[in-house]
Amino acid sequence: TRKSRPQRLLKAVEGKATLGDPQSVITAIDHFCRHKEWAMNVGDEKGSILDSLVIELSPVNVLELGTYCGYSTVRIARLLPPGARFITLEFNPDYAAVARQVIGWAGLEDKVQLVEGASGDWIPRLREHFGVQMFDLVFLDHWKDQYLPDTKQLEECGLIQKGTVLLADNVICPGTPDYLKYVRNSPHYDSRYYRSHLEYTKVEDGLEKSVFLGF
Ligand SMILES: O=C(NC/C=C/[C@H]1O[C@@H](n2ccc(=O)cc2)[C@H](O)[C@@H]1O)c1cc([N+](=O)[O-])cc(O)c1O
């Protein structure tokens, strides 16, 4: 059967990137998505904003919702301090299989725990299963209608505490209106919008960074 787009993206990584070199993996995926086939990676423009926030935050405990092919996983993992813990949740086993190979090609498999399943099922189990107390950074890039319920569940489970930073992709395109309204109107979050473009296009999109101020 014909290969899927994630499998074709992986072939592009294997053909172009240098094993163990995260930047070459990022460059290979961006080239593939810009010149061959668009794919819903956060991309190089929003990715640079993501990079600067990860560097500034130097987070110890990171959660990513929506691994997809592992592009943002590699962007984040390559910048984490030694000893940091990075959990990324992926629902689709085929995407997860590609992401494991992309992460492996970048040589970052020891920095990332890719967990397969639905965020709603896993969030309540992260504390007892992985011994994580709270997250310093949560990168939201999965189903857009899941951003808000998952944020509320993370709050209820105590995994978001004072100082936790939520970084949400696609708040303009495709858009996450209910999530945006919540973080921008809540007295418990300090929220700001980083204007950018939808990956590999000229369409407006951006990242919303929301710092939890405590209850
Ligand atoms: O729809 C988008 N993203 C949905 C991503 C979903 C990913 O999250 C996983 N997941 C993981 C855990 C879950 O619980 C549920 C899903 C899914 O299996 C998929 O791998 C999107 C769309 C556009 N676009 O221009 O159309 C641009 C973007 O940047 C996007 O992120």
Ligand SMILES: [Mg+2]
């Ligand atoms: Mg996205």
